[in-house]
Amino acid sequence: MADFIPGSDLARTFYAEVVAGAVDRPHTACLIGEGSEVQGYDDERSRDHEWGPRLQLFVAAADVDDVSRAVRSKLPPEHRGYPTRWFSLAEGRVSDHLEITTTELWMSTRLPTVSALEPDTAAWLAIPQQHLRQLTAGVVFHDGLGELSRLRADFAWYPTDVWRWLLACQWHLIGQALPLHGRSVETADDRGAQLLAGRLAELMMGMAFLQEQVYRPYAKWFGRAFADLRAARDLGPLIDRILVGRDDDAFAQALLLLGHRHDELGIIERVGPRIEQFTVGIGDAVRPYPVLNTGEYIDASVASISDRALRDLPRVGSLDQLTHADDTLITFTDWPQALAERYRAQLSS
Structure with missing residues (x-):
């Protein structure tokens, strides 16, 4: 087998x-x-x-057949030691693995949760970040049509209101899990405490993605992508300590x-973080578990x-915060679209 070449370079x-x-059309x-x-994470195993x-090669609808014939007629058996046709x-x-089609058709079949039209708030909340990352990551070699550059710019990050709501929901998830971890530690439930520590570690890493305005990938590349964030330098070692054992x-x-x-x-009035004891919120109950404000x-x-409608929405979060965004759910079901309708109904009520 030929020496490994990163797929994007290939x-x-x-x-x-x-x-x-072989292409004489825009x-x-x-x-x-x-x-x-596409993410830049491939290696020999890949x-x-x-x-x-x-x-992918995107052309006008009227040019698809002609361009397909022209390109495929000149396709060599190999390129840089790798076959150009495989299973x-x-x-x-x-x-061959040339996707020669229109931008619109490719989007509708490969990234069905991402609309080529301007999405409303409900649609944004139901788009899995993995699909947004698949659109905005990768490399563009030539964009004579301009459509892809516009799409990537439009979906580069969430609208500001949606971003702020996702941040609020991530804090909500962290705030809900913290006292549960404290209670597990108090009752010597070591297994439960470790499970919650792992949950909190993922939530805190997810917060770093949101704060840096970077779409998170699915689980296989979550830790790898986190290492590319600016926060990883300081937050990463703390996460490592949390994951290896009890470390308040x-x-x-x-x-x-x-x-x-x-x-x-710079999007809110400064709060100032502090660690305090957990206030239950029922009567005067206060428990000695360290939590953030x-x-x-x-x-x-x-x-x-x-x-205002988004401000009043129950803080369940987006699709990624609400459930597991695995391939079955986001690619092979209509649940994201159904969830968008549920968000839409909630926002209009």
């Missing part, structure tokens, strides 16, 4: 040396969508399935760090939202 030379010269060439090479010289899971046979000091430092980072976003961050974030 796609770049594939376009420049093979495909570009077009867009890119490598986006599914695949570890070559065992659905990996090789491939890319396609989608087609169930050996085929690491919890406190991580929470305070996220609170300070939130204050520095998440309620103040929630209130400040919600108060900064201009859309």
Whole structure:
């Protein structure tokens, strides 16, 4: 087998040396969508399935057939030592992996949860971040049509009100889990405490993605992508300490760090993070579990939202915060669309 070449580099030379010269129509060439090479995370192991010289080629609807014939007629058996035709899971046979189509059709089939039209708030809340990342990550080699650049700009990050609401919901999830962890520790439920520590570690990492305005990938690449965030330098070692065992000091430092980072976003009045005992909210009950003043961050974030309907929405979060956004759910069911309708109904009530 040929020496490993990162998939994005392979796609770049594939376009420049093979495909570009065969296309005489306005077009867009890119490598986006599914695949570890789109995220820049592929390695030698990635070559065992659905990996090789491939890319998307978007043209006008009237040009699809002509461009397909022209490009495929000049396709060599190999490129840089890799076959240009191999087994396609989608087609169930050996085929090239050139997706030659229109931008609109590719979006509707490959990223069905992401509308090519301007989405409303409900639609934004039901789009899995993995799909948004598949659109905005990857590389564009040529964009003669301009459609993809506009789409990637439109979906580069959430509208400000939606972003603020997601931040509030993430604080809500953290605030709900913190006293549960404290209670598990108090009752010597070591297994339960470790499970909740893992849950809180993921929630805090998820908060870092939101604060840095970076879409989170699905579970396989979550930790890898977190390492690319600015927060990873300081937050990462604290997360590691939390994951290897009971460490209240690491919890406190991580929470305070996220609170300070939130204050520095400049989208709310500064709150000032502090660790305090857990107030149950029923009578005068106070329990000796160290928690962050998440309620103040929630209130400040919600108060900064201009859309009254969104401010009043129950803080269940977006699709990613509400449930597991695995491939079955987001690609092979209509649940994201159904959830969008549920959000829409709630926002209009």
